[in-house]
Amino acid sequence: MIDLATLLSTFMTRIAGNGGLGGLARLSGGANMESWAFDWGEQAYVLRRAPSAEYMADRPYGHADEAALVMAAHAAGVKAPEVVGVLTEGDGMGTGYVMRRVIAEVNPAKILADPPPSLLADLGRELARIHAIPAAAIPDAIPLMNTVDALAELKARFLSYGGDRPLVALAIRWCEDHLPPPAEPVLVHGDYRMGNVMVDSDGLAAVLDWELAHRGDAHEDLAFGCMTVWRFGRIDQPVFGVGGLEDYFAAYEAAGGVKVDRARFHFWLVYRTLWWALGCLQMGQMWRSGADPTVERVVIGRRTAEQELDLLLLLETGAPEGERARPLPPATSASAEPAGEPTNREIVQAVRDWIEGAIKPASQGHAKFEAVVAMNALGIVLRDLDAGVRAEDMELAAALLAGTTTLAEPGLLARLRRDVLDKCAVDSPKYAALAAARADWRG
Template sequence: MTEPGSDTADLADGLRRVMARAGFRGELGTPHRLSGGANMQSWRFSCGDEDFVLRRAPSQEWIEARPVALAQEAAVIRRAVAGGVMAPEVIEELTPSDGIGIGFVMRAIPGTADPKAVLAGDPQAMIGDLATALARIHALDPEGLDFLPVLDPASGVESLAEQFESYGGDRPVIALGLAWLRANVPPPAAPRLVHGDLRIGNVMAHDGRLSGVLDWELAHTGDPHEDLAYGCMTVWRFGKLDAPAFGFTDLETYFAAYEAAGGAPVDRARFRFWLVYRTVWWALGCLGMGTYWRGGTDRSLERVVVARRAAEQELDLLLLLESDAPEEERQRRLAPAPQPEGERQGEPSAGEILTAISEWLAAAVKPKLEGRDRFDLAVAQNALGIVRRELAGRPDPHDRVLVEDLLSGRATLATPGLLARLRRTVLDTLASDQPKYPALPRAREEWEGN
């Protein structure tokens, strides 16, 4: 089914109505869809001499399953801006009569959200800006924002367990993470406003400094340590493995900057709990993308490709939790990695045909594309690679029996050979699903000794 405003001309007509209602009468430029955003759409356009961004839901079905409505998200952003947080100014919400879906228009802010460019900024200045943004968010008065969900750590863990079961409940490393979370749940904290998705990729930087915090769709009330930990996940550091604080610096420098900006003293145990929690959360989030796709909520190719990123988080979970294993298990040698087949003769294999398609796309199609279309082509090439590598041999990462043993406590990281077995499976699964994940080469070096 075609969504409202899916045609660029229709979108421009609707935006003219929105901007006129907001008091802007200038000529409207052609909207261009921005490349990022697996969940929400972002369209940049000009009106007169100013630039704006439309943020809208990909479908009505998607918005119905969302815990925070878009109008409520806009209210949170307005509260944040009023509290001194660097965030975009919300200009106007869409209405049904606009005919272009559900969302709101923001004034564009300078800079870029491209992770490579953001991480090229001044590390000391950027970590100070990010710490200040977090401290100000956590100091915001949540009065009047009663619509926001509340995340209690104990109930949150059980919600993750239910989600895990609904996705098959058969990935042992995720079960290991759930078992650890259940054993390490901290007492509830005084609830504060939590952004819920503050990481590299969801912030703008300009001239080496933070210029805005984006994407407030996961805002809720809960423990500020969740926000502190989330941006430090390996996946959101884009290869900056030696700078655990957002890819800019060490954790102690980050914590000191947060406290100096007015944030409460950082509890290291709480921080670790939420780091493990959000790693499990994103592993499940990846698996859930397949459910969204199968159910027809979002049939985009990006969904199914992201669904194959769960192994990234399984690797990170093992790296976070392996210190709990006995030394003997940490030093146990891994089984040899499967060896690739020799060079094929004669007719091309299915994998070689997929490679040929990918090469043709790169040579003949990519030069003709730009913007979102070029991004979608990269997703398609990634998908072809996933299929090609699976045909060459992908281990089965599913084991319901082992999951039950882990969740019941019958198996732990002290079980002889278990850690080595999990390491081998995760390395080989990730090499098939996402071989360019930056943490993979280092994990191979540490675990295989190569």
Template sequence: MESWSFDWSGPAGSVGYVLRRAPSADYMAGRPYGHADEAALVMAAHAAGVKAPEVVGVLSDADGMGTGYVMRRIVAEVSPAKILADPPPSLLADLGRELARIHAIPRAAIPAAIPLMDTAEALAELKTRFLSYGGDRPAIALAIRWCEDHLPAPADPVLVHGDYRMGNVMVDLAKDAGGLAAVLDWELAHLGDAHEDLAFGCMAVWRFGRIDRPAFGLGSLEDYFAAYRAAGGLPVDRARFRFWLVYRTLWWALGCLQMGQAWRNGTDPTVERVVIGRRTAEQELDLVELIGAEAPDIEKARTLPPSPAAMPAPVGEPTNREMVQAVRDWIEGAVKPKSEGHDKFEAVVAMNALGIVMRDLETGVRAEDKALSDALLSGERTLAEPGLLARLRRSALDKCAVDSPKYAALAAARAAWNG
């Protein structure tokens, strides 16, 4: 979504607002509810005492600005890197408390358009999407089969935020009275299992480098769960929490592939979309780590096979990799320094894209294996098979090293797997 910050000057002085809107009508296609219902939900959360923004208006067709709504501006930090560098001492407890408040919003206050998630149906939809994308990524096939085998019984539904993580919260970093300032981005909200929200912010990708702090990159699961329970949250079922940790990691792996599809079909032609499409490798690494923990000890201790041999040093005419390197260097030296704002951001993303292409051309590492994916999806092959976990670990390490070499979980996995 687009967010536009603006000031409105009137007799009482200047007041700050934020307009949240869709960049196009196509962007809203297929969503279970529109901005009017999303705004109504945010209003209900705000009225229930949740630190949600205060909505002051919803766009109509007569406005000629598409779909969206206007909120009073909140001034606080949203960058995970800046927040996690020196977080307020209360932040983890704040997050646990706020999630308990969200889950306690009365059903009668929730707009009727907010859907109820059926976990089995949602998992089947993820499987269908995976097959439509080729069905050839073994780590994703492994995760789908694991989720099918560990599907929990339906839970009493509560309001699930659906995207409760670092990056979607604003934090006051004041030394004396800092803490959680706002919960943003309610577009994925639905009725469902509270454990889905509990797990999502604990995914490795949303810890933003703080791999050793499983709760939001801030602290321990025990402290997080204790804060949630102290604020009236439901008892935490560790097995159910683990299911949702795997499920949402799988969901985001497919979400990254979907970003690539959005670029491919022209829905969102930005270079950022195509780069996020290659972040699937991060989630595949995390899925192998999560599910591999249940493999037999002999398989977890098995030595990994070697990586493919490096390409020979180039001679003669410039190689494709060197041509890409030249373009990347030009962007870094001539384009990026002269760019500002979003143009500068896109220059950096373009450099990242070319970096992926350079590493890909150098190694030739691929993640696709349809035969193995089919066998894992059917349950014909499992992690009890000698050498299979080691093979999946090597593949995940090598692919992530191409697509996301700075991903913090990559270094942690290398150390843990002797890779």
């Protein structure tokens, strides 16, 4: 375990002069990187870091190039953080960089409870600014995305994870059949969504988390923030949970963005939902391999069910009308009440209650976040033990991937609807799209 406070103090003295370290605290969340807030003298900063170079090994570029990109965006007038220093190997803190801290809200629930009136237009304008960053200003290490190759890589990952999720297979096949022609490449942020933007009373204050940036199709960025999962419960507001598509597109185009192609936008909405489904599965693999032993990884691994639900909602329009009107099979019956010695379910419940009553109240900061994640993990196990629902079907997935089975097959859509409703009810029962789909499908 490194002495982060001492090492960070040495680093800040070198880049900013004497100041004195205060308020060092890890920020909650962060699916991939650590973020640490701290004060140095009278100024507020954030350290963004990975614990080691090995943690960055599978990424197309490292933190030095990421920092250079953020600096280029900031210089181009984008509301990107101001980078003040980049870690080197000799600093002993892994890889990363330090930014001036933006004082604004990042929590989606708080932002969406009362979004400033300009926010939707701000989001469209800022994305147009990102896409307008001159190619010459973009670091050479930032890769160009080839959609054909990227889709093939997703397919290979799916097969390496077992190839047994029918809705993932259905989405891969649909994307293969609906690939758009290449677009003029722009800088794509790659993670432009609620949760990665900061907002204050005046509107959009900062765009964070540039680690997935690449050169590619502008529509990928346009679609990503419109995924159901990034609306954080406000599913009736398709853009970031804030507003409607036409207003978003109009603001983007008015600020100089490319003319929005609705079919291309829909392709990227399906593709990025598929991408995140596989990203969730990958989180589970990271835990299994020991690359990241945190409980958060296994919990995110079970969020695949959310994306499978969303994929079916995006793709079911391709089924014949008669299949879309077909009633669903009955839901799985509940388990019998336990008797005798404590069951597995009761043991799990006891551990969950102990965390809630004894561990969570005594925890602070990231430790409290981890306690909540552990409670969520045990909640999934409790519901799974009751329901006994599984989502895997290798034979059906292979047939959908090959195109020998489609949504035109009698009864298949109804079965997939039932399966995804039951699985999502176990893994993510509070997911807003679940209740909407259940009502729409009469499930």
